[in-house]
Every structure is written in structure tokens, then in C-alpha cells.
Amino acid sequence: MALSLTEKQAIQSFQERVVIPSQSKLVILDFFAEWCGPCQQLTPILEEIADQYADRGVRLVKVDVDKEEFIAQQYQIRSMPTVYVIHGGKPIANMTNIRTITHISSMLDNLIKSHDISTAAKY
Numbered sequence: 001m002a003l004s005l006t007e008k009q010a011i012q013s014f015q016e017r018v019v020i021p022s023q024s025k026l027v028i029l030d031f032f033a034e035w036c037g038p039c040q041q042l043t044p045i046l047e048e049i050a051d052q053y054a055d056r057g058v059r060l061v062k063v064d065v066d067k068e069e070f071i072a073q074q075y076q077i078r079s080m081p082t083v084y085v086i087h088g089g090k091p092i093a094n095m096t097n098i099r100t101i102t103h104i105s106s107m108l109d110n111l112i113k114s115h116d117i118s119t120a121a122k123y
Helices: 004-020 037-056 069-074 100-112
Strands: 026-032 058-064 084-086 092-095
Touching: 004 058, 004 069, 026 037, 026 100, 037 058, 037 100, 084 100, 092 100
Parallel strands: 026 058
Antiparallel strands: 026 084, 084 092
């Protein structure tokens, strides 16, 4: 079955925002919905972490499951928030159940070390 133009555009956008940067960085991929209360509570935590870790090769990409339904379907998103860490175009960690800055920081520190994320990587 051929992809629609909208689906092709969604894939291209996702490639540019997530897959390509994840070749040299860790991308925190946050699947959320505007109407999701827990998503709204998690957003400031993820944004703070992304700011703290930006110079260490980490970036945050948010995917609104209502606006980017095709991408959410590809990841088989069933509940929100769902949060993955992407590297090399693939999920390497699931942060969905981690909700504190301390625990997220610890996980990111370990992932940065184990995946040799370059702080000089610019994208």
C-alpha cells in the first residue's frame, strides 16, 4: 500500500527532527497530547532536562499524537505520556515511567557514557 502525501511528509519531518539528529545525539522523544494531564505535568521536567543537557548532546522532540497520528501509530503509542530516548534512529531507553529530574538525569548520564555521545556534535 502506497503512503499518502501527508504520511510521506510526516516521515520526512520525523527524519529531520529525530532520526538525523539521533545519529550523533540522544533525542528524548516525548509522545503527548494537549488534553493529557500527566503530559502537561511532565513537560516542564523534560524541558528543564533538555536545557541542562543541551551542551552534552541531548535534545527534546515532542510529538503531539493528535496532530502526528501517523508517527504515533508507527511507534504503537497506546498511552500518554510515552517517552523514549532515541540514538542511531532507534529507541535505546524507555523513560515513560521516570518522572523526576534526578532519575532522568541519572539515566541520561549513563546513556551518554555508554553511547559515547559527543558534546561537540552540532546539529
